[in-house]
Amino acid sequence: MLRRFTAGRSIARRLAQGQAQPARLFSTSQPRKADITLTVDGKEVTVPQGTALIQACEAAGAAVPRFCYHDRLAIAGNCRMCLVEVERSPKPVASCAMPAMPGSKVFTNTPLVHKAREGVMEFLLANHPLDCPICDQGGECDLQDQSMRYGSDRTRFHEITGKRAVENKDLGPIVKTSMNRCIQCTRCVRFANDVAGVEELGTTGRGNDLQIGMYIEKTMDSEMSGNIIDLCPVGALTSKPYAFQARPWELKKTESIDVLDAVGSNIRVDSRGVQVMRIQPKINDEINEEWINDKTRYAYDGLKYQRLTTPLVREGDRFVPASWEHAMDTIRHGLQSSGAKGDEIKAVAGHTADTESLVALKDFINRLGSENLTLDQSLGDAPPVTGVDVRSNYLFNTGIENVGEADAVLLIGTNPRHEAAIINTRFRKSYLQTGAEFGLIGEDFDSVFEYDHVGTSPSDVEAFLSGKAVKGKGKGENDFARIWKEAKKPLIVVGSAVVEGKDGAAVLKAISKHVLANEKKFVTPEWNGFSILQRAASRAAAYDAGFTPSPTSTNTTPKFVYLLNADEIDPSTIPENAFVVYQGHHGDLGAQFADVCLPGAAYTEKSSTWVNTEGRSQLGRVAVVPPGASREDWKIIRALSEIVGSPIPYDDIIQLRQRMWDISPTLVRYDVIEKPSLEFIKLGLQLLSTPPSTTKAASTTPFKKPINDFYRTDAISRASVTMAACSKAFTKKEYDIASVDEAGSAQASYA
Amino acid sequence: MSVARSLLSSVRTAVVRPAGRRAFTSSSSRLSESLFVHRDTDYNNPNISFEFDAANMKRAQEIIARYPPQYKKAAVMPLLDLGQRQNKGWTSISVMNAVAKLLEMPKMRVYEVATFYTMYNREPVAPNFLQLCTTTPCQLGGCGSTKILETISTHLGIEPGQSTKDGKFTFIEVECLGACSNAPMMQVGDDFYEDLTPETTIKILDALAKGEKPKPGPQSGRMTSENSAGLTTLTGKPYGPGEFCQPEFQ
Ligand code: SF4
Ligand code: FES
Numbered sequence A: 001m002l003r004r005f006t007a008g009r010s011i012a013r014r015l016a017q018g019q020a021q022p023a024r025l026f027s028t029s030q031p032r033k034a035d036i037t038l039t040v041d042g043k044e045v046t047v048p049q050g051t052a053l054i055q056a057c058e059a060a061g062a063a064v065p066r067f068c069y070h071d072r073l074a075i076a077g078n079c080r081m082c083l084v085e086v087e088r089s090p091k092p093v094a095s096c097a098m099p100a101m102p103g104s105k106v107f108t109n110t111p112l113v114h115k116a117r118e119g120v121m122e123f124l125l126a127n128h129p130l131d132c133p134i135c136d137q138g139g140e141c142d143l144q145d146q147s148m149r150y151g152s153d154r155t156r157f158h159e160i161t162g163k164r165a166v167e168n169k170d171l172g173p174i175v176k177t178s179m180n181r182c183i184q185c186t187r188c189v190r191f192a193n194d195v196a197g198v199e200e201l202g203t204t205g206r207g208n209d210l211q212i213g214m215y216i217e218k219t220m221d222s223e224m225s226g227n228i229i230d231l232c233p234v235g236a237l238t239s240k241p242y243a244f245q246a247r248p249w250e251l252k253k254t255e256s257i258d259v260l261d262a263v264g265s266n267i268r269v270d271s272r273g274v275q276v277m278r279i280q281p282k283i284n285d286e287i288n289e290e291w292i293n294d295k296t297r298y299a300y301d302g303l304k305y306q307r308l309t310t311p312l313v314r315e316g317d318r319f320v321p322a323s324w325e326h327a328m329d330t331i332r333h334g335l336q337s338s339g340a341k342g343d344e345i346k347a348v349a350g351h352t353a354d355t356e357s358l359v360a361l362k363d364f365i366n367r368l369g370s371e372n373l374t375l376d377q378s379l380g381d382a383p384p385v386t387g388v389d390v391r392s393n394y395l396f397n398t399g400i401e402n403v404g405e406a407d408a409v410l411l412i413g414t415n416p417r418h419e420a421a422i423i424n425t426r427f428r429k430s431y432l433q434t435g436a437e438f439g440l441i442g443e444d445f446d447s448v449f450e451y452d453h454v455g456t457s458p459s460d461v462e463a464f465l466s467g468k469a470v471k472g473k474g475k476g477e478n479d480f481a482r483i484w485k486e487a488k489k490p491l492i493v494v495g496s497a498v499v500e501g502k503d504g505a506a507v508l509k510a511i512s513k514h515v516l517a518n519e520k521k522f523v524t525p526e527w528n529g530f531s532i533l534q535r536a537a538s539r540a541a542a543y544d545a546g547f548t549p550s551p552t553s554t555n556t557t558p559k560f561v562y563l564l565n566a567d568e569i570d571p572s573t574i575p576e577n578a579f580v581v582y583q584g585h586h587g588d589l590g591a592q593f594a595d596v597c598l599p600g601a602a603y604t605e606k607s608s609t610w611v612n613t614e615g616r617s618q619l620g621r622v623a624v625v626p627p628g629a630s631r632e633d634w635k636i637i638r639a640l641s642e643i644v645g646s647p648i649p650y651d652d653i654i655q656l657r658q659r660m661w662d663i664s665p666t667l668v669r670y671d672v673i674e675k676p677s678l679e680f681i682k683l684g685l686q687l688l689s690t691p692p693s694t695t696k697a698a699s700t701t702p703f704k705k706p707i708n709d710f711y712r713t714d715a716i717s718r719a720s721v722t723m724a725a726c727s728k729a730f731t732k733k734e735y736d737i738a739s740v741d742e743a744g745s746a747q748a749s750y751a
Numbered sequence B: 001m002s003v004a005r006s007l008l009s010s011v012r013t014a015v016v017r018p019a020g021r022r023a024f025t026s027s028s029s030r031l032s033e034s035l036f037v038h039r040d041t042d043y044n045n046p047n048i049s050f051e052f053d054a055a056n057m058k059r060a061q062e063i064i065a066r067y068p069p070q071y072k073k074a075a076v077m078p079l080l081d082l083g084q085r086q087n088k089g090w091t092s093i094s095v096m097n098a099v100a101k102l103l104e105m106p107k108m109r110v111y112e113v114a115t116f117y118t119m120y121n122r123e124p125v126a127p128n129f130l131q132l133c134t135t136t137p138c139q140l141g142g143c144g145s146t147k148i149l150e151t152i153s154t155h156l157g158i159e160p161g162q163s164t165k166d167g168k169f170t171f172i173e174v175e176c177l178g179a180c181s182n183a184p185m186m187q188v189g190d191d192f193y194e195d196l197t198p199e200t201t202i203k204i205l206d207a208l209a210k211g212e213k214p215k216p217g218p219q220s221g222r223m224t225s226e227n228s229a230g231l232t233t234l235t236g237k238p239y240g241p242g243e244f245c246q247p248e249f250q
């Protein structure tokens, strides 16, 4: 069924060696940019050459119904719903599989077209179950919508042999299947193979017996699997966690930003009343295109559990609910009686702290005379090795949108699949379509593209970049070394294992030296091949706002610790007798150390700024109200500062954003990336290449992946039942596939 | 698609819903002809090892060499056939996996091919694999394939899609095999037996049961597909070169 199969891995490699065009897809055509003009329903449109006819029709304002066509997937042309009439063509043509031709006259609204589409619809409905009332897709089903226009109200097929019955498949805890409803558009198969890298999904059988599945019993092991639910035009693939929860028309839709990694995927939060019912992707071509990963999509049920809904004050070894006044007063008291002065007052910012609260907390702590602003990561107590003076030293400078242009990618201490799943799909795309080559220095991971493992440790970075062969590493021997030398647009992705590791400075020194030595390739007006991949949503903003410790504060023992969403905290960094305040939305790790817990709002409950790993600031929006007595985070800090007696000077969000503008205008220039000048980038690299003389040489201790369980990385996903099930099924690989025979309803035609 | 490829009826009954459950509101369900998912059984599971033997491996390499290296996977069909032959006439999951490994393609791509084509038997077949053509020309030609079908069924005591208890025969119905002019016909293994009558059919079956190999081809005694009523044209002596030409060219 699939028109394009991905070629075997070794083949691509061989081709690359032979200097031939490495084509991993059977057919990849280079789009030519020339424009052509054609007429659609009497209206002239001009589109780039190579555009599919269906898009030209769209551009002319003529909607064409479709099932199999999807603008981000390969073209299949197998549903025939998009038939249109083209002048001088004897038959109606499938507009998705037909390139737009200059001068052609297309009609989308003629009796012939209607008859053709009605015919296609009739065939589809002949085998489609009439179960819309119990189908979760109802209300957002392409087949339902289009049958309103093209369907007949009675059938001419009298079901002598019955309707096609297909076994349901068990794809894991996320995707629910009802395969009787499948119309064989193969969107899911194309997505799984081309985008998610799950080559196990395909079609078996043929003709009327064609069915979607993996042939053998298997779960769909992918962090992107949720997207096939969106792609499925009918209710064949629906969402298990959301099954029978809500109908689309009951939901309030709020466009917002995801914060469970540093990509800043654009999402749409669908809520009913005070509950988030589901999270869907929102299209943003510069970031997540149309996809989101499963954590983004399904961790939302974590917002219901383990929440802090009221201020808590520790009395002995238990927490007692308190009023806000009492809680704040206890903190004031605690701060005084702890006797903390200057840097002994320490703040720790966690992964999901929003920019507003970071700025407010920084101002507050500074006002108390402390510079001890640390981050919730290993070595977060020390000034970051990247420095914070030059933005391009800690951002993903290449831009998510542009990573596909790289012809050779060197991943250092990172597993993009877990740290930034969306960027990983872009890598897979360039791996398949442009033949990009990948090398890895760090811990091996289960990748959706082929890479050469050229090293494991910081010293291997030095060796590799200085051109020395790293012996005995990986399968491809030193193949990648040659590719790297010849690359025209090389890209180095530095992961958090480097930045958070002991050897960070040494590794960055080696990298920046290499980049500077090859600056014509790495740093040009069009290309910046030096990128740091953050994995926490708050990190870039924290650096932008200067939420970092001063060198002197590093060694102070704190007496008062303020944890802002800090849930990865290493207990040994919190002294026994310190007074600890935890502000956040979940009773996770951080809250356990607290003397006072202040309930904050989760990302779906506040309108706040998030800066993603590219340095793009985006505005999240309020979808539901914070539960119980919890409040927006910056307001809590503002109130506390007043009670403690050193009020921070802003009373509303406008003034706060003004303050953010003063700190760094980029924080409030929403949706754009500020590009620094080349001189400045190089200056930053020079800083990195001359670290303080105390820097130790790179060690041979291998890099360690910072994320071991993709599904449980923060307070929200750890509280989520769905994520727990995913972790069990995909990380631990303990999933019992519901056997069809046992279930007794092998041919489950009743939902 | 009346090709009954579900060779062992036991496999089918596993998925058939008990009768009598049809409610007012549901239509009857049309099950697929055979199972298009794999179920692990003790005779067919990925742990049973399969490897091409030396001779077949050599052949496989020859086949692979016919295609450009980056399109190696184009060899999937001949290789599956080769595997099927080595594996006693059926393509087990291990055969598919072995082919996928050899061609360095995702296993699912091989499964797709193996399930698409009906001539890959995904269930074991007996050494004598009878494929009776029941398409229209065979139904009409000669005594008609329906008669042959009945003959085989009663003689062996099995329905199409089943195997005999002694494990000697597997019998299925197939669509046109391209020998319509010698209708009715059946294929046994790689050989065609044509111009069948109930008597010749029984003779063939008996011979096969004894382990003999009856002579393939038309059973009526005629040569291939020449006219069964005897030759009517081109009966005279063919004229040689130059005949009827100007004398200077003779
Ligand atoms: S399951 Fe859905 S997406 Fe996949 S082929 Fe069927 S209808 Fe299309
Ligand atoms: S959308 Fe064109 S054939 Fe399916």
Ligand code: FES
Binding pocket: B133, B134, B135, B136, B137, B138, B139, B175, B176, B177, B178, B179, B180, B183, B185
């Ligand atoms: S119809 Fe039987 S061989 Fe053609």
